[in-house]
Amino acid sequence: MxxxxxxxxxxxxxxxxxxxxxxxxxxxxxxxxxxxxxxxxxxxxxxxxxxxxxxxxxxxxxxxxxxxxxxxxxxxxxxxxxxxxxxxxxxxxxxxxxxxxxxxxxxxxxxxxxxxxxxxxxxxxxxxxxxxNFRYNQEIDLIRDLVRTKRVGDVWYFVQNRVVNFPEDMLKNKFPAKEWRQHPEFPGGAFTDTGVHDLAGLRHIFGPIDSLQAFGRPQTADFAPYAVINANLLFKSGVTGNFNFFCAGKEMQHPLIGLRIFGTQGMIYLEERDCGTINLAFNDGRQEQIPYEVQKGxxxxxxxxxxxxxxxxxxxxxPEMEYGDLKTVHDVLKSIQEKRIISVDDSDSYxxxxxxxxxxxxxxxx
Structure with a gap:
């Protein structure tokens, strides 16, 4: 026992x-x-x-x-x-x-x-x-392994789109309904609270980030300083990608943009974290679906x-690893505010x- x-x-x-x-x-x-x-x-x-x-x-x-x-x-x-x-x-x-x-x-x-x-x-x-939990989620671990084993060849770039309808969710029995999230006493608001998950997941998959450049569309609502954030990321592995965070509306068209990773031999596609399936599409026309257990983190x-x-x-x-995730969030905000490229991680590994x-x-x- x-x-x-x-x-x-x-x-x-x-x-x-x-x-x-x-x-x-x-x-x-x-x-x-x-x-x-x-x-x-x-x-x-x-x-x-x-x-x-x-x-x-x-x-x-x-x-x-x-x-x-x-x-x-x-x-x-x-x-x-x-x-x-x-x-x-x-x-x-x-x-x-x-x-x-x-x-x-x-x-x-x-x-x-x-x-x-x-x-x-x-x-x-x-x-x-x-x-x-994103660093512990089954789908993130699976995608990391797919990238490391080059199942779709060498990775060229990725696109990830994360949409949170905070204004609507705050009126429901959901996490945004909390007063401290609607009027946060910490920089970044909803981007820090939610976007840190996605950035942690990307760092889990691709490793340390060399530098980034970000742009934001300001809003007056307290829950986040920017309704939209677009961040271009360069990882130390050479992989580049675009992370978009939209916290003030909906993504209505399906399939969702989700996370799309483009390699020399095909691509990896995760529509959203609760869909339960990772899709592989190869350049020769083959397709593969990898099931996973959702919310396992x-x-x-x-x-x-x-x-x-x-x-x-x-x-x-x-805490050292999470510091790197939070620093990435703050570097995104810093890049928006200072309108310049920001260096992120000092070392190639952790x-x-x-x-x-x-x-x-x-x-x-x-």
Missing amino acids: MHKLKVGIIGVGMAFERLHYPAYKQLADRYEIVALCDLDKEKALNWANRLNLQQDSVYTDFQEMLTRKDLDVIDIMMPIELNYEVTEAAAKRMAGQRKGIICEKPLAPTLEQAMRAKELAPKYNIPIMIAE YYNELLNFYNALTGIEPISVT HPPYQQPPVNQAHILQ
Whole structure:
């Protein structure tokens, strides 16, 4: 029988209910939620009843919850502007205690805080994973492997179009309905919150970015400074591409533009992340469809974190890696504002100094 890691949740809102909790249920043999914290105590108490937890396992002050000795994992699902603040406090409190932290993306609201956030894991000797589900999604991994194995030959370029109808979604029971997303206290608004996923996925597929140039169409609505962003990306591998982000309307024509990768022997096409099929079209007329399980990222990230804490494998998405994703977002915004080409990544590859988990992490199970 597997040893269960005991989890304390900070923030029991929509991200917990719709994204993390379903994955925890699937991994019930590895994780057990034992504590909940939320400023809305009634909401936390409702979840406690649902999870058969006692009222003394419910907190409104996360610092108080962090004093518990039985917690192996802290899972932070707060508004973006609080990510660094809460993660830093948790890392300080749990330093050297053989525990781990999961923080939602992006790791901080500003690049300055993100630079400090990427130092928290080595500074406090505590494993931290950033829950960037696109880097864990099955379709992104499959496309990365198709590119690396040259299934459509050498890649020339790509086009990706991402459309979010924020004005309509904010009136429904969806993530944009949250006040902190409609009036964000972090640069970039919806582009930072949503576009970081797509840029993380592209970096996962193609690797580090050499430079970029971006243009934006300004808008007056608070939820994002630009209704449209067009970014031209040059990867260090030589691949070029265009990423378009439109957050103020609809894409009505089907099939959607999606992600289209053009190679010397054919192309790879993903209409959208929930379609369940990757399409290959070869220059000789052959076609191939590769099925995948949609929305698998949340499960995969929790599985990876369990394996990391038990000494089986390293954390796949560390704060250093997520810093690069967030820096790309800020570089896009910087390029728009300064009307120039921006250099992005310094190195050709990424290998964190603690790629393998410290030996003492495996002691959690003993």
